[in-house]
Amino acid sequence: MSSAGGFTAAANGASVPRMDMARLHALDASDPLARFRDAFALPEGVIYLAGNSLGPPPRAAAARLAEVVQAEWGGDLVAAWTRRGWIDAPARVGAKIAPLIGAGASEVIVADSTSVDLYKLLAAALRARPDRPTVLTVEGDFPTDLYVAGAAAGAVRRVSRRELIGALGPDVAVVLLTHAHYRSGEVYDMAAVNAAARAAGVWTLWDLSHSTGVVELDLGGSGADLAVGCGYKYLNGGPGAPAYLFVARRLQDHLSSPIAGWMGHAAPFDFSADYRPAEGVRRFLAGTPPILSLLALESAFVSMAGADPAAMAAKARRLGDLFLELAAELCPELEPACPGPGQQRGGHVAFRHPEAQPLSDALAARGLIGDVRAPDLLRFGLSPLYVRFEDVGRAAQLIRQALG
Amino acid sequence: MSSAGGFTAAANGASVPRMDMARLHALDASDPLARFRDAFALPEGVIYLAGNSLGPPPRAAAARLAEVVQAEWGGDLVAAWTRRGWIDAPARVGAKIAPLIGAGASEVIVADSTSVDLYKLLAAALRARPDRPTVLTVEGDFPTDLYVAGAAAGAVRRVSRRELIGALGPDVAVVLLTHAHYRSGEVYDMAAVNAAARAAGVWTLWDLSHSTGVVELDLGGSGADLAVGCGYKYLNGGPGAPAYLFVARRLQDHLSSPIAGWMGHAAPFDFSADYRPAEGVRRFLAGTPPILSLLALESAFVSMAGADPAAMAAKARRLGDLFLELAAELCPELEPACPGPGQQRGGHVAFRHPEAQPLSDALAARGLIGDVRAPDLLRFGLSPLYVRFEDVGRAAQLIRQALG
Numbered sequence: 090m091s092s093a094g095g096f097t098a099a100a101n102g103a104s105v106p107r108m109d110m111a112r113l114h115a116l117d118a119s120d121p122l123a124r125f126r127d128a129f130a131l132p133e134g135v136i137y138l139a140g141n142s143l144g145p146p147p148r149a150a151a152a153r154l155a156e157v158v159q160a161e162w163g164g165d166l167v168a169a170w171t172r173r174g175w176i177d178a179p180a181r182v183g184a185k186i187a188p189l190i191g192a193g194a195s196e197v198i199v200a201d202s203t204s205v206d207l208y209k210l211l212a213a214a215l216r217a218r219p220d221r222p223t224v225l226t227v228e229g230d231f232p233t234d235l236y237v238a239g240a241a242a243g244a245v246r247r248v249s250r251r252e253l254i255g256a257l258g259p260d261v262a263v264v265l266l267t268h269a270h271y272r273s274g275e276v277y278d279m280a281a282v283n284a285a286a287r288a289a290g291v292w293t294l295w296d297l298s299h300s301t302g303v304v305e306l307d308l309g310g311s312g313a314d315l316a317v318g319c320g321y322k323y324l325n326g327g328p329g330a331p332a333y334l335f336v337a338r339r340l341q342d343h344l345s346s347p348i349a350g351w352m353g354h355a356a357p358f359d360f361s362a363d364y365r366p367a368e369g370v371r372r373f374l375a376g377t378p379p380i381l382s383l384l385a386l387e388s389a390f391v392s393m394a395g396a397d398p399a400a401m402a403a404k405a406r407r408l409g410d411l412f413l414e415l416a417a418e419l420c421p422e423l424e425p426a427c428p429g430p431g432q433q434r435g436g437h438v439a440f441r442h443p444e445a446q447p448l449s450d451a452l453a454a455r456g457l458i459g460d461v462r463a464p465d466l467l468r469f470g471l472s473p474l475y476v477r478f479e480d481v482g483r484a485a486q487l488i489r490q491a492l493g
Numbered sequence: 494m495s496s497a498g499g500f501t502a503a504a505n506g507a508s509v510p511r512m513d514m515a516r517l518h519a520l521d522a523s524d525p526l527a528r529f530r531d532a533f534a535l536p537e538g539v540i541y542l543a544g545n546s547l548g549p550p551p552r553a554a555a556a557r558l559a560e561v562v563q564a565e566w567g568g569d570l571v572a573a574w575t576r577r578g579w580i581d582a583p584a585r586v587g588a589k590i591a592p593l594i595g596a597g598a599s600e601v602i603v604a605d606s607t608s609v610d611l612y613k614l615l616a617a618a619l620r621a622r623p624d625r626p627t628v629l630t631v632e633g634d635f636p637t638d639l640y641v642a643g644a645a646a647g648a649v650r651r652v653s654r655r656e657l658i659g660a661l662g663p664d665v666a667v668v669l670l671t672h673a674h675y676r677s678g679e680v681y682d683m684a685a686v687n688a689a690a691r692a693a694g695v696w697t698l699w700d701l702s703h704s705t706g707v708v709e710l711d712l713g714g715s716g717a718d719l720a721v722g723c724g725y726k727y728l729n730g731g732p733g734a735p736a737y738l739f740v741a742r743r744l745q746d747h748l749s750s751p752i753a754g755w756m757g758h759a760a761p762f763d764f765s766a767d768y769r770p771a772e773g774v775r776r777f778l779a780g781t782p783p784i785l786s787l788l789a790l791e792s793a794f795v796s797m798a799g800a801d802p803a804a805m806a807a808k809a810r811r812l813g814d815l816f817l818e819l820a821a822e823l824c825p826e827l828e829p830a831c832p833g834p835g836q837q838r839g840g841h842v843a844f845r846h847p848e849a850q851p852l853s854d855a856l857a858a859r860g861l862i863g864d865v866r867a868p869d870l871l872r873f874g875l876s877p878l879y880v881r882f883e884d885v886g887r888a889a890q891l892i893r894q895a896l897g
Contacts, residue, residue: 328566
């Protein structure tokens with residue numbers, strides 16, 4: 090790859106910055122999650138720090154998909170829906186996600202995409218609360234959340250973060266928040282927001298896409314009402330893996346999906362003429378789920394079997410803290426643009442640099458994969474399951490080298 | 494498997510009915526689609542006549558999925574979205590479906606499930622036509638269509654087939670019809686309905702799930718407005734394969750999706766704060782598509798490359814005609830419950846029998862896979878790409894044997 094924007098694409102003779110690699114190796118040696126790295130198929134020679142966009146393949150995925158296509162689909166054909174348990178997969182995989190978000194197994198189901206799930210929950214909440222026509226959101230939250238809210242609700246009020254609590258008015262049905270910010274990595278204090286919302290009679294709807302797997306979450310304990318999240322970032326479920334949605338048990342019987350598809354029917358195979366919603370969260374299923382993508386997502390739970398959610402969150406934070414410390418030391422040209430060491434943060438760190446894109450391209454050519462959000466934001470995702478402390482050290486060295 | 498309901502599960506000594514197999518072999522020998530059978534992975538010794546529920550795996554699927562997981566996802570990671578063309582897959586696969594339904598390439602896109610697509614189009618049509626609040630449907634059409642309409646529209650009018658044309662009133666925004674009936678196989682005269690609807694100012698929305706791949710369709714030529722269909726029946730795209738939707742070119746700029754997800758944005762990767770719908774049918778995308786399931790669907794087009802849609806429809810009809818003729822001759826206990834020989838029909842034949850389920854179980858034990866719709870309907874799907882005339886003859890013999 091050629092040089093871009095003044096950055097050299099390959100090692101250019103600039104000396105490798107000195108670093109106490111022994112300290113990083115010691116951190117890896119004592120890392121209780123170190124063994125999970127082998128469960129992912131990462132290319133040789135690549136430091137992959139874009140798992141906040143798309144996680145890498147769990148090693149279990151390829152074999153599982155081959156089995157599903159050849160033995161299950163090819164062997165049992167249509168009977169596989171029951172014989173191989175496909176029909177139960179949305180609830181089964183939802184129950185596997187539940188411990189990562191502090192939910193009960195019967196409060197989570199895998200269905201559709203994050204955008205569609207968000208729409209279903211927003212529309213259901215608005216329908217259940219006709220005296221509260223407004224959705225409250227925060228300016229700068231994930232764009233698709235704002236788009237979906239804009240089209241789903243008659244009234245959307247966008248406020249700044251600091252105005253949020255004061256805006257929880259009597260016209261608000263639900264407050265929709267991106268829990269960990271996709272640019273800054275800032276994280277809301279979920280318990281505090283839930284408490285304030287509840288005091289104002291407002292329901293909370295959390296988008297956990299950038300949180301699940303890297304931040305400790307306790308939807309149940311903190312009194313969250315609704316949530317959605319994607320399967321393809323820190324859950325490593327594959328490109329466009331189905332999303333999940335959470336409905337607190339106490340609300341399940343009071344909400345109905347605007348998309349009354351047959352999979353959410355109490356008895357889908359009765360083919361009755363009239364719709365009767367399923368008990369519980371299953372009523373938020375719509376059409377037939379994409380089984381291949383759904384079972385690939387399930388295979389990711391084979392690769393992370395036994396990983397403790399608290400340990401995952403703790404390691405993600407330590408990786409981020411280390412990254413920020415080393416960058417401050419070695420790469421002062423990068424302006425930190427995320428919560429600092431010791432602060433609560435999503436799974437990535439972010440920096441501003443005026444030539445973010447050419448710098449990111451130069452890093453990719455050296456085997457360090459991060460990404461850029463226009464115009465000037467560099468992001469590095471730090472998945473606790475396969476990123477090593479050593480990788481963070483090498484990443485800082487590579488950035489230093491690329492900066493010249 | 495043990496005997497069930499009086500039917501013996503295995504050959505019971507009843508003589509195999511005589512049949513002119515040479516005639517059937519001659520039909521297979523002159524079948525222009527015969528070569529496509531080898532493109533599907535069918536289990537040995539099974540006659541698979543449930544492709545109207547779930548098509549079998551295209552042989553291309555297993556290798557393609559292995560490539561996608563290992564080389565694309567595993568090799569290029571997040572860069573595969575552009576480098577491997579994932580981002581274009583919804584439009585690319587839509588363009589491959591278009592010739593099967595008589596649509597232009599820019600009128601079809603693959604997205605979500607049939608239920609979700611149906612909801613999006615119904616809600617869009619109702620929003621575009623505020624002076625016409627009613628959705629018209631026909632009693633007995635596919636249940637999920639009726640459920641989705643019921644939840645999406647303020648007013649749904651269900652009429653009988655014979656009342657349909659007369660019910661196209663000035664309050665009707667859209668008439669939603671299951672083109673080929675999932676039980677009876679009856680098919681609407683699409684051109685006649687489109688013409689009558691147009692005269693009444695009503696838009697048509699066709700569910701093509703049981704038609705595409707087995708009935709000649711000409712959405713463009715017949716003046717259809719909107720359509721949806723699933724990818725997993727006669728398209729053989731895999732369990733829960735993503736669905737497709739059609740919006741006639743002339744309507745595309747006048748409709749907007751109720752689910753304004755980022756993939757339907759004019760510039761999804763600008764992450765702008767406000768929603769601006771994409772040009773054309775792409776605005777009906779919502780969230781990130783399930784790439785593994787979507788590319789498995791695409792691989793089905795490798796297995797059917799070069800198959801002429803008119804030849805597929807002609808063969809499906811001849812297979813059905815033959816099945817009905819042989820059943821009338823050999824199995825008079827079966828009461829035909831679908832359009833007769835020579836008549837227009839979907840891709841399956843249907844019969845009533847008081848012990849349909851035990852009979853179907855007995856057939857399955859003999860290697861003949863059909864299915865049952867309660868209480869008494871046996872269905873046999875006749876996909877033209879892998880079912881042989883010989884298979885129809887053997888199926889009739891097996892039914893005769895099982896009946897005793």
